[in-house]
Amino acid sequence: MNYIHNIFPIPVYLNQVKDPVALDQEITNKLTNIRWIAGAGLDDPHRITTASYYDDIIMDASLSVFQAELDIHLRAYANSLLFPLTEYSRASWLAEYDLNEYSTVHDHGTADISGVYYYKTCSKGGEFFFERPGTAHTAHAYADIGDRYTIRPQPGLLIMFPGWMRHGVTRNLSGECRRILSFNLWFDRTSAIRKEIADAKSRYSTPS
Numbered sequence: 165m166n167y168i169h170n171i172f173p174i175p176v177y178l179n180q181v182k183d184p185v186a187l188d189q190e191i192t193n194k195l196t197n198i199r200w201i202a203g204a205g206l207d208d209p210h211r212i213t214t215a216s217y218y219d220d221i222i223m224d225a226s227l228s229v230f231q232a233e234l235d236i237h238l239r240a241y242a243n244s245l246l247f248p249l250t251e252y253s254r255a256s257w258l259a260e261y262d263l264n265e266y267s268t269v270h271d272h273g274t275a276d277i278s279g280v281y282y283y284k285t286c287s288k289g290g291e292f293f294f295e296r297p298g299t300a301h302t303a304h305a306y307a308d309i310g311d312r313y314t315i316r317p318q319p320g321l322l323i324m325f326p327g328w329m330r331h332g333v334t335r336n337l338s339g340e341c342r343r344i345l346s347f348n349l350w351f352d353r354t355s356a357i358r359k360e361i362a363d364a365k366s367r368y369s370t371p372s
């Protein structure tokens with residue numbers, strides 16, 4: 165009998181897109197004049213395409229191939245979470261990391277689902293990692309659980325995760341430029357709650 169229960173697992177989505185070449189071409193062709201911004205106030209040397217983190221480059225640049233691919237993966241992720249998809253607001257941006265550039269550990273605030281898509285990766289360094297949630301990692305007996313989960317990105321990899329999960333990027337140790345498309349999604353809770361109320365009312369009639 166298994167008497168160890170690993171409770172509170174966090175479902176993180178990791179999958180390859182169907183046609184990474186098509187996505188790369190779309191991003192490259194539609195974004196010929198990218199205006200890169202250094203750091204946007206974070207203590208990071210890498211560059212991004214948004215100052216506010218509330219722009220939506222997928223919509224602004226009409227990245228329809230990426231949008232279609234995102235729809236497929238988002239539905240698969242939501243199905244596995246038993247989460248009924250609703251309308252959502254989105255922010256999205258590009259980021260690039262040259263030699264020695266990295267990202268300090270951060271989270272994506274109130275975003276329901278955050279994601280990152282890799283369309284150019286580097287051969288050395290530039291790993292994506294999650295930090296183990298929880299503030300106090302002081303219990304010596306559990307040291308083997310580890311504090312980091314590291315992923316070596318390949319071109320075409322899509323990762324989605326809860327926006328509160330803290331993560332970062334290790335230093336790019338190669339001369340190749342690492343480029344990503346990141347996004348945040350916020351689902352419309354009002355419509356979901358209205359549906360919940362309507363469903364409940366149709367199931368249970370209140371005696372008058």
Ligand SMILES: [Fe+2]
Nearest residue numbers: 270271272331
């Ligand atoms: Fe991030």
